[in-house]
Amino acid sequence: MSLQADLYTEFDTDPTNITAFIWWLAKKSGLSRNLRILDIGCGPGRMLMEYARLGWQVTGMEPDPDFYASAKQAAAHHPSIIIKHGGFEDLIEEDAYDLVTAINDPFAYVLDIPKRREALARVYRALRPGGLMFLEVKNFLYKLFYDQPIKEEFGKIDHRRIAHVMQQEIDFHNARWICRDEYIVEGENRTVSKTHTLAIITLPELMYFIEQQGFEQIETYPDYGVRDPQPINGRLILISARKPGVYQVASKT
Template sequence: MNTQRNLRSDLYSAFYQTDTSEVIEFVQWLAAAYDILEPVKILDIGCGTGRMLREFGTMGWETVGMEPDPDYITQALLVAEEFKNVTVLPEGFAGIHGTEEFNIIAAINGPFSYLVKIEDRIDTLRRMFQALKPGGLLFLDLANFLWILNNFKDRTARTATRDGKTINLVVHHFANFHNCIFTSEELFFWDDPEEGQVRINETHNFGIISLHELLYFLETQGFTKIQTYNSYKARKNEKVTGSRLMISAKKPN
């Protein structure tokens, strides 16, 4: 594993970073479908360790990444140093202040789900609408917790390899139906030749957000051409049927 400073970002990368090629091809398809013209300026909100920043930067898009987690942003800043067209800010959704600044705003791999209060979700969509240029594209990728609850597993376990070490991850899930919050308690553990067994605990709280709620909030803010998808393989509007809730919308011209 890496230094203690980067330990959490290493664990995130080991278990939650997937192949970016499908994502970037989907985003490129979305941009064309919504008539987004070059030059493109994109906000990657909740950019994590910066896996998509490198893709957008390589494409030549002017890219702004926002990430509030101090460990994840350390890695994202290293990515930004590779490009003149990539900037990273230590901000979350509340840091979106611009007016008609971006052609695309994308929240990839679930950051919108961390907004557990309805008023924060509404405020964030308002900020996003304001920050988009006329004709701009919003894309949200989040967990479909209604599907997850219908296929509920209170415990999951898996392994990954990082720097030659086998890392175990056990996750316990809990649902607070009164407050519509889904909680994941993660335990990472592995054997270290010097320290013995190392254990790291993480707790994440997510808002249980339904498609109908999100559609209502998007329409109320003024978004149009709202479409939904099940995966990054999609190339047309789809009925949501699986574990992902992916949605795109346009700010009118």
């Protein structure tokens, strides 16, 4: 993997709880055991490996070139995993997937409201009748109240200590959250920096646009540890919604 992918893997959330939740959600929703899943914004592909271990037919989409290359490398020996370069705007399939996920904020990277509407429309078309969409976005109202403008954490890669400094600011006029990640490698004259700009999306806005696209059975979850729909009360918005229609189990190919 690239250094960027290594840093993401070291400092990002462990996928175990997420995988368990997605498996539970699929089972609760009556989806096929050998379902076809699309993960948009799959990063270096960690979730894809977990989904493949469940026996699912997995497709990952990733627009970032470094993450895309790392995901391709990670999936090289997994015949059930397909990696595509792109994001929501590149999703063109119709009636192709039982489950579409976008975990760790890919939807918030779609900055303009018309493009977010189009992204949801593309997901709707890509789902089979009765299929399920699952989105994770940050609860920015929570972050505005509780987060500090500068945070620091530490990790290790190949026995090298890494300092991760996050600087956050808000563009109130355009409703955007800007995070500057700086990774400092101990003992080396090297710093890796990356700036993320995300749309500030509220739950009522998100639910409105999901309903407008025709989705039904919209449910929210505050974190990956719960096993029943609950109101949002923390730093994450987890939301699932179903495409109308009679769900039929597809034959395995």
